[in-house]
Amino acid sequence: MKLWEYVVRRLIALVPVIIGVTVIAFVLWKAIPIDPALSYLGSKARPEQIAQFHADWHLDDPLPSQYLFYMGRLVTGNWGPSFVNHFPVLDNLATFLPATLELTIAAMLFALPVGIYLGIVSAMKRNKWVDHVSRFIAILGVAIPIYWLGIMLKIFFHENLAVVGLNILPLDGRLDPTLVPPPTVTGFYTIDSVLALNLTDFISAVAHLLLPAFTLGFAQLAIILRMTRSGMLEVLGQDYIRTARAKGVPERDVIFRHGFRNATNATLTVAGLTVGSAFAGDVYVESIFSWNGIGKYFLQAALHAGFTDLLGYLFVVTVFYVSANLVIDVLYAAADPQVRLGGS
Amino acid sequence: MAVETGKQAPGGWWRDFLEDHASRISELKYTLFLFRKNRLAVLGLLLILLVVAIAFLAPYLAVQQPTYVNINGQLQQRWQFHDLPGDYQVFLGPSLAHPFGTDNFGTDWYSKVLYGASVSLEVGLLVVIPASLIGSLLGLVAGFKGGIIEEVVMRITDIFLSIPSLILAIAITAVLGRSIEHVMYALIITWWPWYTRLVRGQVLSIKERQFVESAKSVGASPTRLMLRHVLPNSVSPVIVQASMDFGYVILTAAGLGFLGLGAPPGTAEWGVMISEGLTYLFNAWWMSVFPGIAIVLAVLGFNLLGDGLRDILDPRLRR
Numbered sequence: 001m002k003l004w005e006y007v008v009r010r011l012i013a014l015v016p017v018i019i020g021v022t023v024i025a026f027v028l029w030k031a032i033p034i035d036p037a038l039s040y041l042g043s044k045a046r047p048e049q050i051a052q053f054h055a056d057w058h059l060d061d062p063l064p065s066q067y068l069f070y071m072g073r074l075v076t077g078n079w080g081p082s083f084v085n086h087f088p089v090l091d092n093l094a095t096f097l098p099a100t101l102e103l104t105i106a107a108m109l110f111a112l113p114v115g116i117y118l119g120i121v122s123a124m125k126r127n128k129w130v131d132h133v134s135r136f137i138a139i140l141g142v143a144i145p146i147y148w149l150g151i152m153l154k155i156f157f158h159e160n161l162a163v164v165g166l167n168i169l170p171l172d173g174r175l176d177p178t179l180v181p182p183p184t185v186t187g188f189y190t191i192d193s194v195l196a197l198n199l200t201d202f203i204s205a206v207a208h209l210l211l212p213a214f215t216l217g218f219a220q221l222a223i224i225l226r227m228t229r230s231g232m233l234e235v236l237g238q239d240y241i242r243t244a245r246a247k248g249v250p251e252r253d254v255i256f257r258h259g260f261r262n263a264t265n266a267t268l269t270v271a272g273l274t275v276g277s278a279f280a281g282d283v284y285v286e287s288i289f290s291w292n293g294i295g296k297y298f299l300q301a302a303l304h305a306g307f308t309d310l311l312g313y314l315f316v317v318t319v320f321y322v323s324a325n326l327v328i329d330v331l332y333a334a335a336d337p338q339v340r341l342g343g344s
Numbered sequence: 345m346a347v348e349t350g351k352q353a354p355g356g357w358w359r360d361f362l363e364d365h366a367s368r369i370s371e372l373k374y375t376l377f378l379f380r381k382n383r384l385a386v387l388g389l390l391l392i393l394l395v396v397a398i399a400f401l402a403p404y405l406a407v408q409q410p411t412y413v414n415i416n417g418q419l420q421q422r423w424q425f426h427d428l429p430g431d432y433q434v435f436l437g438p439s440l441a442h443p444f445g446t447d448n449f450g451t452d453w454y455s456k457v458l459y460g461a462s463v464s465l466e467v468g469l470l471v472v473i474p475a476s477l478i479g480s481l482l483g484l485v486a487g488f489k490g491g492i493i494e495e496v497v498m499r500i501t502d503i504f505l506s507i508p509s510l511i512l513a514i515a516i517t518a519v520l521g522r523s524i525e526h527v528m529y530a531l532i533i534t535w536w537p538w539y540t541r542l543v544r545g546q547v548l549s550i551k552e553r554q555f556v557e558s559a560k561s562v563g564a565s566p567t568r569l570m571l572r573h574v575l576p577n578s579v580s581p582v583i584v585q586a587s588m589d590f591g592y593v594i595l596t597a598a599g600l601g602f603l604g605l606g607a608p609p610g611t612a613e614w615g616v617m618i619s620e621g622l623t624y625l626f627n628a629w630w631m632s633v634f635p636g637i638a639i640v641l642a643v644l645g646f647n648l649l650g651d652g653l654r655d656i657l658d659p660r661l662r663r
Contacts, residue, residue: 020503024512032519143644145595147602148618148636155629280510284599288622298511299603302518310515314507322506 003334010326021318022074026067029307039305040083074315083306084297093294093312098187099174100293103285104278106190106209107217111274115221116267119228120260123236134225141222146281150215150288157211169211172290176204212289216281220274227270231263238262268332272325279317378656385652391645399462406455407441410612435628445630447620453631457638459612464642467524467597468590471531476586478532479539484578486540487547488570498544501537509534510596517605524607527600531593542585546578580657584650591646598639614639 029036037053038045045053054060057080058069073079079089122134157169174189175181182192182201190209193201235241236259244258245251282295290296294313301309362369379385403409436446444453486497504512516530550556556573564573600606601615609616614635621631 016499017503017506020500021507024503024507025515028515028519033521139644139647140640143591143595143640143647145599145602145636145639145643147599147615148632148639151618151622151625151632151636154625155633158626276508277510280508283510283514283603287603298514302514303604305518310518314511314515317511318507321508 006333007330014322025311025314026070032305032307034305036307079312080308082309083304084300084309089308089312093316096294096297100282100295102188103212103291106213107278110213111217111221111224115224116228119225120232122229123232138222138226141219146219147284149218150285153211153215170208174208179204212285212291216285220278223270223274227266231266232259235259235263268328272328275324276321382652384648388645388648388652391641395461395642398458399465402458406458408452408455438630444634447631453634456612457634460614463613464594467528468594470528471593472586472590475532475535476539476582479536480543480582483540483543484547487544501540504537517600522605527597527606542581543578546581547574550574550577584654587646587650587653591643595643
């Protein structure tokens with residue numbers, strides 16, 4: 001099977017999954033015990049307003065036709081008004097998404113290389129001190145709650161605290177409040193400030209990014225490190241590694257060309273899963289570091305039982321998560337000739 | 345008192361039992377030997393035992409006791425100020441009288457952290473056991489029956505796994521409302537699919553093995569095949585996964601509490617306590633620090649144990 005056939009086949013297989021997610025979201029919405037009209041209009045709403053809301057949203061129709069109505073709105077991009085701030089949900093998501101993507105990408109840019117590097121070194125120097133330190137990091141990264149790590153960093157970097165009193169990194173927001181944000185092109189403050197040639201903004205944006213990205217990346221780093229290490233240990237024990245060494249291939253090539261190329265399977269798969277846990281971690285990190293992304297928005301929606309916001313967010317995150325895994329599978333299939341594309 | 349009947353000596357059933365199961369007993373002894381050799385797994389078990397001991401002994405170890413008051417039909421903890429030894433004060437730093445300091449009401453934080461252990465363990469038990477049972481059962485049936493049943497079960501599993509689990513759990517608790525029971529429902533709903541996928545994979549590989557084939561050829565019924573031959577051989581990965589998940593469930597449940605979607609404020613629940621500390625972070629750092637350490641230790645225990653069990657139960661690494 002050709003690669004493009006594989007991609008098409010996987011894309012078609014995604015359709016039922018996405019539809020299934022919309023069903024789950026729909027069931028959740030119908031399970032909300034409060035009348036959405038009341039939570040949207042407030043308790044002082046007049047009966048005719050409530051009736052109007054019910055009619056607009058087809059709230060009194062039979063369930064299947066309500067679902068079709070909901071799907072119709074989803075497909076046409078009319079995702080309804082937000083319960084958090086009454087703007088259209090789609091606009092809200094578009095406003096908040098770049099901040100989350102900037103944070104998540106920064107976290108992955110830190111977690112992936114460091115995790116892979118430590119994993120490889122740790123496997124090469126098995127049971128030496130580098131290995132012990134790496135394994136300690138791997139264990140801590142899984143056991144330390146991301147929300148607690150963020151709070152600990154805030155304590156360490158706060159000026160008023162006698163504990164450490166480091167006052168070098170900002171703790172809240174995306175940019176110094178005295179600065180004007182760069183004109184929006186990509187929505188990433190770091191990139192936009194470069195495009196606007198605004199050095200002050202750029203430095204401030206990067207400084208604001210460091211602590212949240214580290215917090216978010218630490219757990220992902222630990223998982224990636226763990227999988228890379230065990231994948232490398234398995235591969236390094238194989239015969240062809242011994243053959244490569246015996247015929248005098250430089251150690252560097254043995255590790256990276258013969259070893260890591262074959263150990264990428266585990267690392268890539270786990271990298272796909274970390275995209276999901278990074279989106280989940282965003283909810284914590286954004287609310288701790290006052291980062292105005294979709295994670296914080298989602299939490300606000302959850303606390304206000306805002307169903308339009310919840311449905312929109314669930315849909316967007318699932319699509320991102322599923323496509324990230326698809327991209328990784330395709331990359332993997334393209335990189336490794338051993339993968340049978342025909343299998344399920 | 346054993347009754348002498350015929351040739352059987354006193355305690356004969358015991359000897360018979362030992363003889364019948366000699367191979368399994370030596371296997372078990374070998375497993376215990378491997379476990380004792382695995383220092384990290386032993387450390388994990390000790391940490392778990394510590395948390396369990398604290399959960400049971402909290403009323404004796406604590407210096408302050410919660411009283412329970414009925415609010416809107418729900419029993420809620422209220423921490424009395426006046427039964428503190430000496431005069432209480434708010435925002436006291438860690439000291440001998442208050443090892444973990446006090447909060448904005450003058451509650452002794454050390455006592456509250458101790459009480460938190462039982463809440464977390466309870467959530468862990470009541471989520472991991474039902475989730476692993478439901479998930480494993482579905483996986484067993486799907487892998488064993490195949491066909492349309494397998495297709496339907498696995499597609500539903502895929503759908504649930506395509507939403508990051510914390511996010512689905514947040515959405516569910518947001519819908520159901522803030523309470524610790526709702527957190528448990530939410531976590532059961534998000535956790536079972538992992539077991540279905542795991543067990544189905546196991547069953548598919550075990551189904552093809554020779555001993556199952558031979559049992560089938562002798563005429564064992566499908567139910568017997570499933571329960572006597574396939575199930576026991578797919579249990580060990582479930583145990584490993586369940587041990588790991590116990591830690592993750594504690595972590596996630598506390599996280600939901602932290603976000604304001606779990607236990608109500610004032611509860612002796614580690615996540616809620618961390619978020620209460622967040623309000624006074626720069627005046628009373630101890631409020632967030634100590635409940636967090638408790639979470640780390642508990643999660644660490646289950647993780648180390650799960651990791652160790654995986655190495656010990658992995659047939660490729662045995663012998």
